Amino acid sequence: MINTPTFLCILRRSTVAGAVVAAAVVLGPASANKDPVTPKQLKLYQEAFMEEVRKGDLLFHGDAAMAEQLGVKLSTTGWACAMCHPMASDTHPQAFPKFQASMAKFATLRDMINWCIEKPNQGEKIDPESEAMKALEAYITWSNTGSVLVPGKY
Amino acid sequence: MSEELDRIRREMHAVLQPPGVRPDDSLQITRRTFIHRSLLFGAASVGQTFAWWPLLNTIDVAHAAEAPFKFAWISDTHLYERSLNTRFVDKVVRAVQEVQAMDPPADFLIFGGDLAQLGKIEELELGVELLKDLKIKKYYIPGEHDWYLDMGKKWGELFGQPNWTFDHKGVRFIGLDTVSRGPDYWTAKKMTPEERMGHMATLDGTVAGAWAGVGREQLDWMQKTLADWDKSKPIVIFSHNPLYEYYPPWNFWVRDWREVNDVLKPYTKVTNIHGHVHQVLYNEIGSMRSIGMLATSWPWPYAPEGVPKLTKPMIRADPGDHYDGVGWETVNVNADDKVDVEYIMWGRKEVFVQSPEDHDKSIGEVIRPRIADNQYPWENP
Numbered sequence A: 001m002i003n004t005p006t007f008l009c010i011l012r013r014s015t016v017a018g019a020v021v022a023a024a025v026v027l028g029p030a031s032a033n034k035d036p037v038t039p040k041q042l043k044l045y046q047e048a049f050m051e052e053v054r055k056g057d058l059l060f061h062g063d064a065a066m067a068e069q070l071g072v073k074l075s076t077t078g079w080a081c082a083m084c085h086p087m088a089s090d091t092h093p094q095a096f097p098k099f100q101a102s103m104a105k106f107a108t109l110r111d112m113i114n115w116c117i118e119k120p121n122q123g124e125k126i127d128p129e130s131e132a133m134k135a136l137e138a139y140i141t142w143s144n145t146g147s148v149l150v151p152g153k154y
Numbered sequence B: 001m002s003e004e005l006d007r008i009r010r011e012m013h014a015v016l017q018p019p020g021v022r023p024d025d026s027l028q029i030t031r032r033t034f035i036h037r038s039l040l041f042g043a044a045s046v047g048q049t050f051a052w053w054p055l056l057n058t059i060d061v062a063h064a065a066e067a068p069f070k071f072a073w074i075s076d077t078h079l080y081e082r083s084l085n086t087r088f089v090d091k092v093v094r095a096v097q098e099v100q101a102m103d104p105p106a107d108f109l110i111f112g113g114d115l116a117q118l119g120k121i122e123e124l125e126l127g128v129e130l131l132k133d134l135k136i137k138k139y140y141i142p143g144e145h146d147w148y149l150d151m152g153k154k155w156g157e158l159f160g161q162p163n164w165t166f167d168h169k170g171v172r173f174i175g176l177d178t179v180s181r182g183p184d185y186w187t188a189k190k191m192t193p194e195e196r197m198g199h200m201a202t203l204d205g206t207v208a209g210a211w212a213g214v215g216r217e218q219l220d221w222m223q224k225t226l227a228d229w230d231k232s233k234p235i236v237i238f239s240h241n242p243l244y245e246y247y248p249p250w251n252f253w254v255r256d257w258r259e260v261n262d263v264l265k266p267y268t269k270v271t272n273i274h275g276h277v278h279q280v281l282y283n284e285i286g287s288m289r290s291i292g293m294l295a296t297s298w299p300w301p302y303a304p305e306g307v308p309k310l311t312k313p314m315i316r317a318d319p320g321d322h323y324d325g326v327g328w329e330t331v332n333v334n335a336d337d338k339v340d341v342e343y344i345m346w347g348r349k350e351v352f353v354q355s356p357e358d359h360d361k362s363i364g365e366v367i368r369p370r371i372a373d374n375q376y377p378w379e380n381p
């Protein structure tokens, strides 16, 4: 699990680094001062991502405790995302954004997630910026790692 | 995962399909499609017409029956308690009404497993209640969703022995239990019955493992059952899982397919009809043909790899219509040596793909097994 204080510390340090970069743009490349990324940082970034994948996995599979923790109601029918999409198959994150026939509009993956929550699952649409949405997105994209990007494909 | 699957698949091909081995020539498969007007569901608006047109799709499979007859198949109803989900109930009611309306009537019904969703007494009893309206003889085999809450206790009380055999008009029918022999993944982790069922009820779960199998003693029973049967006479075997390796991570297989093949090898007219995959599926395995049936509840997508080359895939379902991609089947055994499996898919003019874009695999994908079920809750008490 992530050690939260350390992680926040890293974030603060990157904010500082960001300010340094902004300053560097003004002064020119010769004065640029970026900290090289360390293995420890990489590990923390990866852990932060995998923690969201784990949460998304649980939400996607209808885990009641995780839904409660994140304050969402993704289904009222007993149905969970994974019942049509085992291993997040047939979610096709690599094809978004695209014209989505079922919604008759140009849609993002987040639009599609909310459509599935509302229609087949008869749950409550979630805030596209919420942690639950980002976790679902993390799980779906992680599960499809290695799939080739085909934006727009039907 | 893919490399391991490839290895198993190559082995299966080598073991089951040596040169020249395939189902009896009289078992050639043909397909025809027609709209079954008697099943048209009332008057519909333009928008509904497409969604409500039932469709029958036929696979012709030859058998030497003494007299023509037909039987019906319903499976994978996945019933929740009525208060939670009425859609699945509605679809069972519809399938039962349509089977009951068959004219001439079906000789019997096979229920192919996954009657319940979470193995609850109320779910299983709801299934019995709904199927009661069907007056023909019914035979049941179990699915994993029926079994792992109480390890088959309630199912056994309701339906008796999970494997059985009978002869009907020159065909030997066998029902197999491919679900009850899962490895013990619950004792060491001290799971409650509900937790055990939860893992089993998750198709892409990683905890229940390779639970689908026939088992040595049932294989011996099948061998004995077939010992007095002429090698060239027709046999139809019902199982919840396919009897070959299609996609093990979702238990779209039985782990002892080699032994199954050893028992069935001498017989030339074997047809296996199975549920669990919730999709149109066709394969030939050695001298056996294998046909996958639709669920009434919801369609599973095709697996990301291993779809049999002989399968003409079913059309990509519309997730906005819960009557799409699902249905039931009739099987007609004709005197002229044909067995027709008719897919009755609600809400479709075409059951099979008409173009590459109709296939749910038209967008290529590489997917990974899930992770959270191995970590939670046992590592975070």
Ligand SMILES: [Fe+2]
Pocket (backbone or CB within 6 Å): B076, B078, B113, B114, B143, B276, B277, B278, B295
């Ligand atoms: Fe099922």
Ligand SMILES: [Fe+2]
Pocket (backbone or CB within 6 Å): B114, B143, B144, B145, B240, B275, B276
């Ligand atoms: Fe099943």
